[in-house]
Amino acid sequence: MVRIISRRLVQLVVTLLALMTLVFFWLRSLPGGPVDALLGERATPQTRELLTRALGYDQPIWVQYGRFLKNVVTGNFGNSIRTGEPVTDVISRSFPATVELALAAIIIAIGLGVPLGYLAARHRGRLLDNATIIVTLIGISIPIFFLGYLLKDWLTQGVHIFPPSGRISTGLDNTDVTGFFVLDGLLTRELDASADALWHLVLPALTLATIPLAIIIRITRASVLDVLDEDYIRTADAKGLRNPTIRKRHVLRNALLPVVTIIGLQTGALLAGAVLTEKVYNWGGLGTLITDSISGSRDYPVLQALILLAAAVFVVVNLVVDLSYAVIDPRVRVR
């Protein structure tokens, strides 16, 4: 086990290094670098040159690259071009918001997706199955930002069930400990803040969960159908095992493996979805940060760090997914 983990950690570093290099040259190869973006096209050559030198963009690209690598390793991503703050500060401020949102979304997607997929498979060809298939098809065909506006319109305007935007009600005096508002409320015993944050979380999480939910339902359904066809299910039935035992120990356990893989893969898609969802609900997380760093001035230091962070989170989540195979499938442990 230790050997597997250490081998993957090495791979993780190699992947990130490759990506880092790519990101660095990619963002720098484009016309109209950060200096032009900051000053606009009518800036005088003098100011342009001054800023280029101040930001270190006048040095040979290799020097810039070396400095970049050194900084990344030491956790120093420089300052945001837009606000002048250290990139790490800017990102760590937005990070908890997105993690909170993504976690809620994936909980919804798994919590609804696996049971629904399982039920659809067991009632194959019947009303429940067909209805589920249609809903999942619409789920992957609808632009999710539009779905976000729909939910917002129905549930916050007509009937005031949920708050329309933001992470917490203004005027609520919540103590910020970790940046995860729901958790903060629990930690400081400000339960009203926790509940309020949770209330704000429902619609954005539901919107973000749409695509993973649809995909998890489809995969679970297909996987359960495959397993139900297997000889060992017939054997289990023939030797007189009770139905709940068969379902739990034989069907579900075997069907879960592909589902777990998909869940890991969907975390990547969640980040892309968060860019859209956060804009709809004015969420103020990493997704908003990506949009802000692109529109207006191209904020390279922030963009670089964000892409690396996205990749790192994704790599770690999938490492966890790989390791969870060992728990679900004993055959993996032996190898």
Add this chain to the structure above:
Amino acid sequence: MTRPGGLATLADHKRKRIDELIARTTEPGGVSLIRDAGRRLLRNPTAIVGAVLILLFLIIAIFAPLVAPHDPVQRFPELTKDLTVDSIPGATAGHPLGSDPLGRDFASRMIYGARQTLFVGVLATLIGLLLGVLLGALAGAIGGWVDAVVMRLTDVMLALPSLLLAITLVALARQSTQWTVIVAVAVVNVPIFARLLRGSMLAQRESDHVLAARALGVKRRDIVLRHMLPNSLTAVIVQATLTFAVAILDAAALSFLGLGDPDINRAEWGLMLGVDGVRYFEVRPELAYFPALAIIFVALGFTLLGESIREALDPKNRR
């Protein structure tokens, strides 16, 4: 067990799906398999629904000038004279869906929108397809280091979520135009088509018809162009059908993020939904509903048809 490592896993997953498609479409017995699949397709109601949706979309796009009551960019001042912050005029005589905030006939823009959406979707798919097919065919036909370079490149691209890659690509351009959007959405699909073609080429390299051609002394270029490429087409067509749906959804998402086409005259559903649709959602939600519904139906049509073809080609379903 899948190969370990996070980013590798996503790439692995995407690769596996591509490989399955290759395996299904390069089954020995070429023509009869396709004929067989075609027969199954005609009996599949899902495929018919998909095909009908696509056909409707194409008809509207082609005959837009005949169907639309007005020019999509013509502004009617009389329509905007009652325009206020919280009211955009609805339906009036001659303008069944009312007007948009600039006083243009909304129904006409919806109808012409089919054209522009078709244009964006087809071009994005086609550019991705052509680049991918070219790279994949080169990698498969030449092999060696060309193959290695192309495959490593596709690995990195497959390891990123597609919309995120598209956003990054648009961010690279100084100014967004319609072409930035098309190219960004297209590039995201290049690695998928490249993998598809390469796999198909490798699968055919040792097949009887290629061996026969080689034995007859046919030039390598001709073998690739006349014997191998046509056999890879089925897989490419299936993938292109699915790609089209993703392409128009991605284009809409880019418009929504403010990274889309800046031309205010352009009537394209993604643009109409992503810009005016959401901006005036509380004032007049129809501006969002109609383009959104149109996008959903078209994306649904292409997904249904694509998946049905894929399913029909599955040897498991052969009878």
